[in-house]
Amino acid sequence: MNGQERLAELGLNAVKASYYLELPIEIIAEAAAEDETPTWLDFCLTAMEEAAEEDDDAFTYLQVGEDIQGTSWSEITAREAIPIIVEYALRGEVLTYGDLDRELRERDPERKPAGTLPKYAKPLGLIGNVIDQIREEACLKDGVVPRDYSDIPPLEVLVTRGRTGMPGTGADGFLVSYLNAVGEKNVEDRLHFERKALYSRAQHDVMAYGKWGFLLGLCKK
Known part of the structure; x- marks a missing residue:
């Protein structure tokens, strides 16, 4: 069996394996597709197979959206922020940290002011993680997300x-x-010189996008 088949035996794919191996998805996917499994991946897979023999639940995969399903302030805030930001997107508007803080408190009178507004960087990062995961899963043949979401911005x-x-640097x-996923070239290098233009492109794509149903559904779990 090649690497892909061995991963499948474990109930994993490249995206899921990247969570456990802490390696880029692309590296795992390329190595797993080779007819002869590279030594380093064979070593990793053998260790994972041994772990699976000892514990049937060893590789129970972190479900899509799990990052925002907990009870911490950041996870709750991420779930509550997503519908708000989607509303702004559908209206073709951006919002500031202050706008987000105000909107959240208007919808939840018991919510206290966030204090330092950069505190919202953590829940926004969780949202970013989930969207990346949705996009990556949608690109997989055996992913749990419909293919329609492969270009979610x-x-x-x-x-x-x-x-x-401008968004904070944490969004970079x-x-x-x-942008790499949708075919832009040399994005990391260009970010130093075209930061505003690249963010404007992404913001335009967000406002033009209409398929937020899967993400919104995760907020209700």
């Missing part, structure tokens, strides 16, 4: 700093991941 880039009018990785 990074919703969180609509949230900007009031002073600069999600921007790069998305």
Whole structure:
């Protein structure tokens, strides 16, 4: 069996294996597709197979959206923020950290002010993680997400700093991941010189996108 078949025996694919091996999905996928499994991947798979023999639940995969399913402040905030940001996207508008804080407190009178607004960077990062996961799963033949979501853009880039009018640097990785996925070239290098233009492109894509149903569904779990 090649690497893909051995991963399948474990109930895994490249995306799922990347969570456990802490390696880029592309590296695992390329190695697993080779007829002769590279030594390093064979070593990893053998160890995983031994672990699976000892524990049937050893590789119970973190489900899509699990990052926002908990009870921490950041996870709750991420779930509550997603519908708000989607509403802004459908209206073709960006919002600031202050706008997000106000909207959240208007909808939940018991919510206290966040204090320092950069505190929202963590829940926005969780949203970014989930959207990346949705996109990656949608690109897989055996993924759990419909193929329609393979081009889902990074919703969180609509949230900007009031002073600069730009998202925080914490969104850079999600921007790069998305633009690479839709075919942009040399995004990481260009980000140093074309930051505003690249973010404008992504924000435009978010506003033009209409398939938020899967993501919104995760907020209700």
